[in-house]
């Protein structure tokens with residue numbers, strides 16, 4: 001007898017993150033964001049957490065919105081662009097406004113392997129050190145971007 005109703009989480013079709021403790025990639029992000037309530041250092045990295053996640057999930061964004069987020073992320077890491085300034089510049093991206101989102105029917109998930117994903121930040125029952133793991137995750141994404149040819 002075959003069992004075709006397997007509902008166990010699978011690796012993310014976009015960022016490739018494996019399921020962790022039964023949580024898919026988006027649920028792992030939710031768990032990390034929930035830790036922010038008790039971790040001021042992690043809370044201070046909120047922009048990096050959300051931006052890193054979004055940059056590894058480009059299908060939902062228009063190309064222009066993605067490029068704006070990527071540029072702000074790089075400016076923040078390389079030049080210390082303040083988060084408040086980023087919010088002014090791309091608040092529509094950060095807030096998930098409809099005009100930056102690709103219509104669902106036009107979203108195409110393309111798997112891209114990354115050195116680190118949310119699964120490297122979300123360690124079950126180990127909120128300690130999450131801020132440092134977010135910074136390492138963001139740095140790994142920045143390094144990936146640096147290897148891409150600049151237009």
Ligand SMILES: [Zn+2]
Nearest residue numbers: 012015016025
């Ligand atoms: Zn993912």
